[in-house]
Amino acid sequence: MSLGKILYVDDDKLLTSTFSTLMKVEGFKNVVVYNNPLDAIEYLKTETPDLIISDFLMPEMNGLEFLREAKKLYPETSMILLTAYADKENAIKTINEIGVYKYIEKPWDNDDLIMNIKNGIERSHLLADLREKIVQLEEAKAQLTKYSEKLEELVAERTKELTLANMKLSGIINYCADGIIIIDAKGNIEQVNPACENMVGLSSEALCKMKIQEVAYTDNPQLNKTPKSSVKAAILGLSCDNSEFLLRDLYIRNVLSGESIPVEINFASLSNEYSDEEKFVGVIRNFSVQKETERLRDDFIATLTHDLRTPLLAAIQTLKFFLDGSLGEITEQQKVLLSTMLQSNEDLLGLVNALLEVYRFESGKLSLCKTVFSIKDLVTQCYEELEPLSVKKDIQFNLHCDLDEDVLIDADRAEIKRVITNLCGNALNYTNKGGTIDIFVKVQSGDLMFSVADNGNGIPKEDIPHLFMRFSQGTSKKRSTGTGLGLYLSRQIIEAHGGKIWVESKVNKGSEFSFILTNVVAKSRV
Numbered sequence: 189m190s191l192g193k194i195l196y197v198d199d200d201k202l203l204t205s206t207f208s209t210l211m212k213v214e215g216f217k218n219v220v221v222y223n224n225p226l227d228a229i230e231y232l233k234t235e236t237p238d239l240i241i242s243d244f245l246m247p248e249m250n251g252l253e254f255l256r257e258a259k260k261l262y263p264e265t266s267m268i269l270l271t272a273y274a275d276k277e278n279a280i281k282t283i284n285e286i287g288v289y290k291y292i293e294k295p296w297d298n299d300d301l302i303m304n305i306k307n308g309i310e311r312s313h314l315l316a317d318l319r320e321k322i323v324q325l326e327e328a329k330a331q332l333t334k335y336s337e338k339l340e341e342l343v344a345e346r347t348k349e350l351t352l353a354n355m356k357l358s359g360i361i362n363y364c365a366d367g368i369i370i371i372d373a374k375g376n377i378e379q380v381n382p383a384c385e386n387m388v389g390l391s392s393e394a395l396c397k398m399k400i401q402e403v404a405y406t407d408n409p410q411l412n413k414t415p416k417s418s419v420k421a422a423i424l425g426l427s428c429d430n431s432e433f434l435l436r437d438l439y440i441r442n443v444l445s446g447e448s449i450p451v452e453i454n455f456a457s458l459s460n461e462y463s464d465e466e467k468f469v470g471v472i473r474n475f476s477v478q479k480e481t482e483r484l485r486d487d488f489i490a491t492l493t494h495d496l497r498t499p500l501l502a503a504i505q506t507l508k509f510f511l512d513g514s515l516g517e518i519t520e521q522q523k524v525l526l527s528t529m530l531q532s533n534e535d536l537l538g539l540v541n542a543l544l545e546v547y548r549f550e551s552g553k554l555s556l557c558k559t560v561f562s563i564k565d566l567v568t569q570c571y572e573e574l575e576p577l578s579v580k581k582d583i584q585f586n587l588h589c590d591l592d593e594d595v596l597i598d599a600d601r602a603e604i605k606r607v608i609t610n611l612c613g614n615a616l617n618y619t620n621k622g623g624t625i626d627i628f629v630k631v632q633s634g635d636l637m638f639s640v641a642d643n644g645n646g647i648p649k650e651d652i653p654h655l656f657m658r659f660s661q662g663t664s665k666k667r668s669t670g671t672g673l674g675l676y677l678s679r680q681i682i683e684a685h686g687g688k689i690w691v692e693s694k695v696n697k698g699s700e701f702s703f704i705l706t707n708v709v710a711k712s713r714v
Contacts, residue, residue, distance in 0.1 A: 191215065191216050191306065191309060192216070192218065192237075192238035192239060192309035192312070192313075193218040193219075193220070193235070193236070193237045193238045193239075194211065194216060194218065194219045194220070194237060194238065194239045194241065194305065194309075195220050195221075195222070195228060195231065195232070195235075195237040195239070195240045195241070196208075196219065196220070196221045196222075196241045196242075197221070197222045197223075197224075197225050197228045197240075197241070197242045197243065197246070197251075197254060198221075198223065198242070198243040198246070198270065199223050199224070199243065199245075199246045199247060200223075200243070201223055203243075204221040204222075204223060207219075207221060207241075208221055210298060210301075210302075214302055216305075220235075220237070224248065225242070225246055225248065225249040225251075225253075225254040226248060226249060228254065228258075229254070229257055229258070232257075232258055232261050232262070233261070236262060236265075237262070237265060238265065238266075238309045238312045238313065239265065239266050239267075239268070239305060239308045239309050239312060240255070240258050240262075240265055240266070240267045240268070241267075241268045241270060241305075242254050242255055242258075242267070242268075242269060242270065243270045243271070244269055244270065244271040244272075245271075245272075251269055251270075251271070252281070252285070252286070255267050255269065255286050255288060256285070256286055259286050259287070264312060264315035264316050264318075264319055265312050265315075266289040266290075266308035266309065266311045266312045266315075267286070267288045267289055267308075268288070268289060268290045268291070268292060268304060268305070268308060269283075269288050269290070269291040269292070270291070270292055270293075270294055270296070271291055271292075271293060271294065272293065272294050289308050289311060290304050290308065292304065361381045362381055362382055364381060364383055365383060366383060366471050366472055366473050366474070367380070367381065367383045367384030367386075367387050367451075367471070367472030367473075367474075368380065368381040368383070368384060368469065368470070368471055368472070369381075369384050369400070369453075369469070369470045369472060370458070370467060370468070370469050370470075371399075371400050371467065371468050371470065372465065372466065372467050372468075373465070373466040373467070373468075374399070375399040375400040375401055376399055376400075377395050377396050377397075377398055377399065377400060377403070378396060378467070379392075379396070380392050380395050380396070383472075384472060387440050387442065387449055387451070387472065387474065388403055388440060388441075388442060388443065389442040389443040389444035389445065390443060400470075403440055403441075404435075404438045404439065404440050404451070404453065404472075405438065405439055405441070406437050406438050406439065432454070432455065432456045432457070433454075433455050434452060434453070434454050434455075435452060435453045435454075435455065436452045437450075437452075438450070438451050438452060438453060439451065440472070449474055449476060450474075450475045450476055450479045451472050451473060451474055451475055452472075452473055452475055453470045453471065453472050453473075454470065454471045454473070455468045455469070455470045456468065456469055456470075486547055489543060489547055490544065490547045496536075496540050497537065497540055497541075500533055500536060500537045500540065501537070503533050504530060504533045504534060504537065507526050507529055507530040507533065508530065510522075510526050511523060511526055511527065511530065542673040542674075542677065543673070545673075545677055546673055546676065546677065546680075556599075556600040556603065556684055556685065557600050557602070558598055558599055558600050559598075559599075559600075559601055560596045560597070560598050560710045561596060561597065561599075561601050562593050562594070562595065562596055563591065563595060563596070563597045563629065563631070563636060564589055564591045564592070564593050564595060564629070565593065566601060566604065566605055566608070567587070567589055567608060567627070567629050567638075568587070568589070569605070570605060570608045570609050570612060571585070571587045571612070571627065573609070574609070574612050574613060574616060577613075577616050578616055578625065581616065581619070581621055582621050582622055583616060583619055583621070583622070583623050583624070583625060584623070584624040584625070585616075585625050586624070586625065586626045586627065587627045587629075588626060588627060588628045588629070589627070589628075589629040589630075590630070591629060591630070591631060595631055595709065596709070596710040597631075597636055597705070597708045597709055597710060598708050598709075598710045599685055599705060599708050600681075600685070603681045603684075603685075604681070604685075604705075606677070606678070606681065607678045607681050607682060607689075607703065608638065610674045610675070610677070610678050611638075611640050611678065611701045611703075612625070612627065612640050613674075614674065614675070614701070615640050615641075615642040615644070615699075615701070618642065618644045618645060618699075619642045619643065619644040619698075620644060620645070623642060623643050623644055624642070624643050625640065625641070625642045626640070626641050626642075627639075627640050628640075628641070631709050634706070634707050634708070634709045635704055635705065635706045635707065635708070635709070636704065636705045636708050636709060637702070637703075637704050638702065638703055638704075639700055639701065639702035639703075640700070640701055640702075641698065641699070641700035642698045642699055642700075643697065643698040644698050644699065645695070645696065645698075646693045646694050646695040646696055646697050646698055646699055647691070647693040647695070647699055648695055652691060652693060655675050655691060656675050656676055656678070656679040656689065657676060678703075682703045682705070685705050685708070686705070686706060686707075687703055687704050687705040687706060687708075688703065688704055689701070689702070689703040690702055690703075
């Protein structure tokens with residue numbers, strides 16, 4: 189074990205030999221001894237000891253002179269002076285002049301000597317570490333002084349950059365055509381821009397005393413049916429799951445003109461790791477022009493489709509007169525051609541009717557006509573109307589409805605029938621010959637649950653999100669010949685009843701379309 193490098197100087201060779209032996213016994217391996225202090229000085233010019241021990245009375249150079257020279261070379265190295273009892277006065281002088289760590293009287297006590305040697309080495313190490321720390325502190329102080337000299341310049345430069353950035357941001361906010369609003373999690377308005385002031389007709393000071401729900405509102409009942417909807421969450425000050433969310437179908441009432449301005453607000457969270465308070469910034473976009481364009485487009489489509497029905501119905505009825513012989517006998521070839529024309533006109537009429545239904549739903553002109561009726565009777569009627577098609581395609585068509593006939597629901601019978609017929613009809617169209625279709629109907633806790641499952645080709649996973657959108661036809665691999673409006677209308681009808689419709693499907697294993705209507709079961713028929 190090596191406890192440190194020790195230099196021992198004494199003109200008595202017997203003592204240096206004894207010292208060396210003692211150090212080996214105690215485990216000190218790095219020990220250098222000299223009998224001549226001049227030789228020791230030369231050694232110190234190239235080597236750095238951790239402890240220097242010197243006798244006081246020596247020829248050519250006494251201990252005081254030797255330690256003074258050693259101190260010049262290594263000021264942090266601990267030094268021990270060995271002296272006879274009679275030399276105590278000189279030892280004290282050495283301590284006062286040079287700063288010797290210890291003096292030990294001869295003959296020394298081994299235990300006392302070893303303890304002082306260990307303490308002296310430890311002291312040298314501590315002083316060396318302290319010197320290193322002092323050097324590091326001096327360097328840090330120099331760097332700090334240098335940085336302090338440039339700090340004012342850096343602050344001025346950064347302030348200029350921030351001022352310029354703030355001017356640009358203020359320019360964007362103040363001259364932006366869209367309204368900008370900042371609210372907290374409870375909906376309290378904290379800041380608005382001039383465009384927002386113009387939309388509402390109030391000053392910034394007045395708006396900052398209001399809540400967002402006092403400024404923006406919605407007249408779309410579908411947006412407020414789900415407590416977790418983003419509209420209700422934002423307008424009523426509830427917390428939102430997403431850091432960004434878009435609110436559509438909103439209106440802002442201008443207090444000066446009384447006009448209700450259609451808008452959409454794109455909110456983004458301003459929360460960060462330095463603040464626990466949740467805030468949102470919203471960009472308010474005026475959709476008056478777009479709304480008017482949509483209204484004109486929808487009115488055009490409604491007018492066009494409505495005016496198409498009359499000539500189509502006339503053409504269909506005329507073709508039926510030809511086919512049933514009311515206008516005289518026709519040949520088989522003529523029958524084939526007229527039947528094709530009839531089918532094409534009926535398909536076109538179906539498309540026109542579907543477009544009209546879409547317009548009625550999206551324009552809000554369709555009001556549900558709810559009545560209380562037997563759901564089992566309705567499902568059985570739909571099943572019986574579609575069963576001939578299943579027989580024609582050799583499909584096993586099964587109805588699983590264990591409900592009593594006196595189980596009634598409160599809904600729009602015609603619209604629910606449209607949904608059931610559409611879902612079952614799609615299953616028949618997309619199920620191969622020899623396949624199986626199962627219809628399941630059950631009532632639980634006031635809710636109606638309906639599903640139709642088939643073992644047809646199934647739907648690719650990537651196509652499922654698009655099925656209930658307008659004009660979605662089949663899948664990316666196979667398109668149907670329909671209008672692509674059936675499932676879209678079904679979704680509109682179910683959601684208008686406050687329900688939910690969905691599909692589960694796997695390719696080559698089949699599909700299952702389901703919907704649920706909540707709290708629609710009325711009391712049983714007396």
